Amino acid sequence: MLGLSAKDTRFLLIVVFLTLATPFLLQPFPETSSLAQFNAGYPDLMQKFAIFGIFAIGFNILFGLTGYLSFGHAAFLGVGSYTVVWMYKLLGYNVLPGLVLAIIISALFALVIGFISLRRSGIYFSILTLAFAQMSYNLAYSVLTPITNGETGLQVYLNDPQILMGENSPTSPHLFGIVMRDSTQIQMGDWLFTMNNGYYFCAVIAIIAFYISLRIFRSPFGMMLRAIKTNQTRMNYTGLNSRPYTLAAFVISGMYAGLAGGLLAAMDPLAGAERMQWTASGEVVLMTILGGAGTLMGPVLGAGFIKYCENIFSKINDGVLHGWFAFMPDGIEDLIVAMIHPFVGKGWHLTLGILFMLVVIFLPGGLVEGGQRVARLFRRNKKAGPGDKDPEHHPKQAPHVAE
């Protein structure tokens, strides 16, 4: 189906299912339970999962396949966001023109930056991309304030032209009248599920982005990119010019980043300069490595992992901790709270740092490898058990590695 092998089709269908069911899957705890703190099924976080998933999928096309480690992809994220907000300001709140333009403009940026940076390889390439992104960030934060609104972030004002705004047009981002921030809520018992328009918009785009990446992985082009990673000398002596291949990969990943940046602004009509800072570039690198560079699903898992930590752990404060352990005797409760305290709330960075180290030490292939190990364990147990059925019947998000 869709030009994919049976295995890939099944994989894609699983991804589609998981993506569409996210509002339910991420809401495992009833609202009334104290574990509801760990629920992640609210629109903003789900949108972030999808958007940063797209960002990481695109980054992986460059880094995972060619091995070129860019430290400047946040620049394209920022360019995408600024483009979309400018389109709001000039045309109106329909997200479509902005998103299309975001992809085009980030592609142009990527073409220029890639053309220059790809003259070098290894760490020299990384530093060149870093330098371009940091220059963009520093200028956007200060000197370019008239275009970017600097520290405050670019936003829409009532006196902006918005020439396509009609009388009844929504006053927040929408797609032909479907307002992004509107949600439909379903309550089932103690569970509340929020199906947000913006999330499903991002989800559909993320699925398309994933499908394209799957096709690229399986294409001759993808094979060439992997060939570049493993041996450029042989590549050249096989009559292939590696520069245009890497440049194409760079531009494609830049377009993914621009799209992700555009979607950030499509969900929330504000574009801040911090999106271009090196820490943002570093974040996508970490997402990709953490999940498993060069695998299809890894970067998405990595993105989800980091965004989850950032949004969930940072909100756990002492009050919440006391709530959880209230059933214990006072002394023990205080002790346990004091022990957990440094790792949550203002200490969420610590948790993230420790998790980075644990994953990379024990799972050299990233989270995907962890998934594979679990799956293998699962299969072995299955086989040992009496009623041995086809283990493929339980793919359980079985991450798929492009070998």
Next chain:
Amino acid sequence: MDAILLQILNGLDKGSAYALIALGLTLIFGTLGVVNFAHGALFMIGAFCAVVMQRLLNLSYEVVDPTRTDFLGNPLKVQMPYVESWFGTEFGGGLIEWSVPLSILLAIPVMVGLGFAMERGLIKHFYKRPHADQILVTFGLAIVLQEIIKYFFGANPIPTTSPDLFSGSFDFGVLLGFDPNTIIYPYWRMVYFLFALIIIGGVFSFLQFTTFGMVVRAGMADRETVGLLGINIDRRFTIMFGLAAAVAGLAGVMYAPILSPNYHMGMDFLVLSFVVVVVGGMGSLPGAVLAGFLLGILQSFASMNEVKSIIPGIDQVIIYLIAIIILLTRPRGLMGRKGVMED
């Protein structure tokens, strides 16, 4: 003219810090082939050695002063440092005042120990892993280190003062025949510059003139061959990691009076020090030092009002601009060797 002289002085000082950090980073790149994202954190921990020393010397007992009250209306508890009561206010106070230079004594064992622990406990297992994994693990380590510091010292900058002897500034202008007050330079910054020169000189002569250094240099050039000679290069590389950590730490200790230490100062220096190392050329120690001073001085020039009025914002991007120009004209930076970190 005097303005240019001044900016050269500023640049040398900025450059000293860049050069010291880059030197340690290059030692690790060159010998171990590891991308160490925790190097900025080592610099930060060095600076906090000065804070710890200051705190240690200021360890106090409380004396209740009934004549004064604190903000809640209770009698004020006055802090009396132990060192002052043991050695008298003059000598004890002197010790407290000299806490930053004294903390070098603390920083060397702390940093070397930390370096050993890092290399043996963590980095060692990553020699054969891809650079991406090294980045992830050292970045994680950097976060952990800075969060530990934040847990104990808070997020605010902590004032760390230089000894009174070095407070104030020296008037170079008068010496060179300019008007007074045109070229002044703080004594402490001169101390820092000299200190940096001594450390850099020390590291170079260590590598140049000792057998140990020669083996390490040979190892940097060709690790396998040296290994074949039956020399235990691993142990030496551990020591090199300790040395690199000590250099970063000492750079941090002495920088504390210039930049009040805070827990994330390492991250602020991290990107910059990578740019310096790469501009200098991967694996080249002289390159790292040269690039440090070069970028320091150029950054100072770019901060001049005359320059900024022609190109607004140039001081924000100059480092990156120079990095791009140098890497495009010289493929391996100023003095880089072929084949290091190019894949």
Next chain:
Amino acid sequence: MTNSTFTRRGVLKTGAVTGAGLALPTIFTSSASAFTNEPTGSTVKFGFNVPQTGPYAEEGLDELRAQELAVEHINGMGDGGMLNTFTSKALDGTGILGKKVEFVTGDTQTKSDAARASAKSMIEKDGVVMINGGSSSGVAIAVQGLCQEAGIIFMAGLTHSNDTTGKDRKANGFRHFFNAYMSGAALAPVLEKEYGTERRAYHLTADYTWGYTQQESIQSFTEAMGWETVNNVLTPVGAGDFSSYITPVLQSGADVLILNHYGGDMVNSLTQAVQFGLRDKMVNGKQFEIVVPLYSELMAAGAGENIKGVFGSMNWNWQLQDAGTKAFVQSFGQKYGRPPSNSAHTCYVQTLLYADAVARAGSFNPCAVAEALEGFEFDGMGNGPTLYRADDHQCFKDVLVMKGAENPTTQYDTLEVVEVTPRAQVEYAPNHPMFGGDAATLGTCNDGA
């Protein structure tokens, strides 16, 4: 199925729809809510969104302490703090409108994106009715915009830029903290008295929006009293080493250096300027001086001895002697063993003011609350008689001019109050050009319905 713009969780907590055992999904009806996150149970949730990581983490921590204290006082625990001195008596220590106050916390990271993400999760996931806190203007403006779109009230924390209640003012946003214009208006007369009218000022300004508005304000006030502005140099945020910006100061013939910096930048630029011996110099026959227009206790602590004798301004200080301040300092000091900072104070007061406005309006509807806050006159909150101006949602009150203390006795009294500038002196027209002129509007109140 219904469409709702933002999620409401309060409903569930009450068990109003206890469908735990139902086989079929129970679905909301739109009449369930009149506005965003309408609290229907016995509790109401506030969102405290402060920097917990990054350079302003310490300030954020102090804000959290104060906010927690405010919640205690509203719920009738502790000694009641400023509720005892507050002129409005609508709050009786039993929560708000019979509902106990709960709160959730989040980390702004001092980044607009992260702050909005955190605020969104509070609105969408936790169902808060109000968000309070923050330690920078960029974040305040970003979160204020979000609250406007979502239809809840934003009570700004520490934000000093003119824009927050100037060109970026919003109907759902309220600022108790003072602003750059007020700093200039309060500082100028003191500077004139201390340093005379014949001065040449050199500005170093943080290169971002807050820096620009502060520099503009200070320059206009100092020039009005006869000072000359020699130069204004923009410095990169987080520059660390400011030496190359400081050295040209003496050569320029200036005799006053104005540091439009905040946080770590201010600590470093001030420390380094003192190291360069600027304050020991005589220029144009006058003693060289440094001014730091915006002070905070925590940053003053970071600069250590270098702030001695340096003038600046503050929104409030714990050393004030009015009854409200004393009650708050007592209450805060008992609980945390340290006096509150002025960012803690503003967050504490904002939380109480919001609660009080709800009580007076008799509703959590943001538009009703906004109406109750607009034009509200009150006293007993440490700043003397105060007005929440309806035109731009800015509080007008006395402003403090501070000076670095020559002989601090503890780590907390490194600053001393030089003058309490009366409110009348810092007032301005709502359409003042520095505040967006006539183009700036609040827009209309949004309750999210």
Next chain:
Amino acid sequence: MGILEVKGVNKRFGGLQALGDVNLSVAENTVHAIIGPNGAGKSTLLNCLVGKLIPDTGSVMFDGQSVLGRKPHEINQMGISRVFQTPEIFGDLTVMENVLIPCFARRDGAFRMRAFETVAHEKDIVEKALQMLEDVNMADKKDMHAASMSRGDKRRLEMAMCLVQEPRLLLLDEPTAGMARADTNNTIDLLREIKEKRDITMAIIEHDMHVVFSLADRITVLAQGTPLVEDVPEKIKGHPKVQEAYLGQAHG
């Protein structure tokens, strides 16, 4: 007129004359060996042929066109493939993929965005690659990770990667260097088989006399950067100049 014509090529590295006035003509469908002691300039000459080095003077013509100034991938596209001293293969890819890539390179040229086709659907190319693997007896290893193979298999794979491009000239840089005797013999057999089955021109740079004399149609002896003699193997064997410059040195 040979398919490869090298005329008056000089190359200096600083003070060292690596190649001095080299003239060489390789006739179509022959195996031409270039031998010489270490440092004779064999590798320098080869690098000048494939675009890695540019001679200071002289000309290198392939099928009537100059190769000078062209990049390695352009020269490959002209029809010259190269086997390296240590096999250069795509270690992280499977054996099959290693052979597929040169197939695509031959069909699509130096760069073509085929991001939306699927490799498995390119029937012609897959068949061609499979056929090639069968020809070199590696069909059973097609899904193996290339890097995990033995050195002999890597050499065989590299050869297959070059042959599948159907080059008009195959350059071999010491194809048996560092090999055990048995592997060397296998390689010789493989090359002989290739020579017999295909219309192909080969230029071999080799140290090992055994290899050279069992394969070559013509031999050029290089010493100190200049060609000493060029002739058929039988004549080279007993040539006094060769004895003196090459074998003599090798023995003494």
